[in-house]
Amino acid sequence: MVRKTFLALSVALLMASASQAAIIITGNDVGTDLGNGLTAYTLHAKGTAGELINTFQDPFIFGTSGGLGPHEVWPISGQHTATKKDQDTIGASFYPSSYAVDDTYFTIPGANYLEAGPAWDEANGGQTTGTLGLPLVFGTAPTSGYGNYGGQTNATKALTIGAGNDVSFMQVVLKTGQTAAMNLLVFANAGAVQQQLTNVQIGGAVVPEPATLSLLGLTLVGGLGFARRRRG
Secondary structure, three states: OOOOEEEOOOOOOOOOOOOOOOEEEEEEOEEEOOOOEEEEEEEEEEEEOOEEEEEEEEEEEEEEEOOOOOOOOOOOOOOOOOEEEHHHHHHHOOHHHHHHHHHEEEOOOOOOHHHEEEOOOOOOOOOOOOOOOOEEEEEEOEEEEEEEEEEOOOEEEEEOOOEEEEEEEEEEEEOOOEEEEEEEEEEEEOEEEEEEEEEEEEOOOOOOOOOHHHHHHHOOOOOOEEEEEEEO
């Protein structure tokens, strides 16, 4: 039986004042306990007033406090599924929708963005292979397990998230009770604004809602490092 558990993803928000525009990465919704020792979390991106998000670059998600890192599902060993585009390219015959439930991946369809640089990639240690009850491929269980997600350099997804729009862009699946962290470079306003998000926590203690944090004016949560500069 699937039950709900709170997601504690630290809000990536550091502002000089509550009215200053910012890119917000948040996951303060409810995570889903998948009932098989895994918990799924959804990450969201939102550009505040005047901030049109254009690019995600160089994501890196890794285990913290001894955690194993994100959980991945590959139809066969070496056939990576880091994005929904990867999954769709493989096709439902070899990557059925039930695989995606337990998989960490970039959830925006490939038709909605352009790519530059190397593909987003992932590791898969195979620790849970054959234990999740997933459909067989070529008569064998898909390769499933834990490993770091991303880490490539200049690996870019160019897309448009309108100012004020809240868009889910990533599912992260962790071993229940464990934590991870994410680094991500985000560009907005045709590259005029850049934010480097580091050590954004996924899992762990519950954090305040984003609206509450906005009222604080100056907030740094969960050991988040932040760099922002305007170019021009």
